[in-house]
Amino acid sequence: xxxxxxxxxxxxxxxxxxxxxxxxxxxxxxxxxxxxxxxxxxxxxxxxxxxxxxxxxxxxxxxxxxxxxxxxxxxxxxxxxxxxxxxxxxxxxxxxxxxxxxxxxxxxxxxxxxxxxxxxxxxxxxxxxxxxxxxxxxxxxxxxxxxxxxxxxxxxxxxxxxxxx
Numbered sequence: 001x002x003x004x005x006x007x008x009x010x011x012x013x014x015x016x017x018x019x020x021x022x023x024x025x026x027x028x029x030x031x032x033x034x035x036x037x038x039x040x041x042x043x044x045x046x047x048x049x050x051x052x053x054x055x056x057x058x059x060x061x062x063x064x065x066x067x068x069x070x071x072x073x074x075x076x077x078x079x080x081x082x083x084x085x086x087x088x089x090x091x092x093x094x095x096x097x098x099x100x101x102x103x104x105x106x107x108x109x110x111x112x113x114x115x116x117x118x119x120x121x122x123x124x125x126x127x128x129x130x131x132x133x134x135x136x137x138x139x140x141x142x143x144x145x146x147x148x149x150x151x152x153x154x155x156x157x158x159x160x161x162x163x164x165x
Contacts (some may be wrong), residue, residue, distance in 0.1 A: 010047035020056045051084040
């Protein structure tokens with residue numbers, strides 16, 4: 001790393017991409033989305049303050065655990081003067097996101113458990129649907145794979161299709 005790399009007051013978009021491991025196009029997208037900010041130099045080129053690296057790390061960590069960009073933007077906007085998150089901020093925000101993550105974990109667990117027999121109802125087996133969802137009774141509960149929704153009662157374990165005997 002060049003000696004002046006840590007003393008530059010701002011970073012170019014190329015240097016920010018290099019340091020963050022993100023593509024320039026991703027940085028432009030994050031800026032358009034209001035997640036990061038830049039200033040312009042006399043040549044109208046984007047310049048980023050060093051704290052943007054921490055914001056980007058926060059964004060990537062949040063995305064990695066399944067938090068959508070809209071929720072990340074809301075969280076970042078809630079910080080005083082739109083400052084970069086600190087350790088205490090991460091603790092508060094991650095605590096608030098815990099319920100969302102617990103719901104996602106429950107949904108993935110249901111999917112994993114049902115994968116070999118059924119995808120929720122809409123399921124993959126017409127024979128099973130006749131046993132678990134006779135007459136498409138679950139259609140009155142709404143569209144989609146209803147058995148995958150958190151809090152939905154689970155059917156008894158499937159012991160085999162009596163129609164194939």
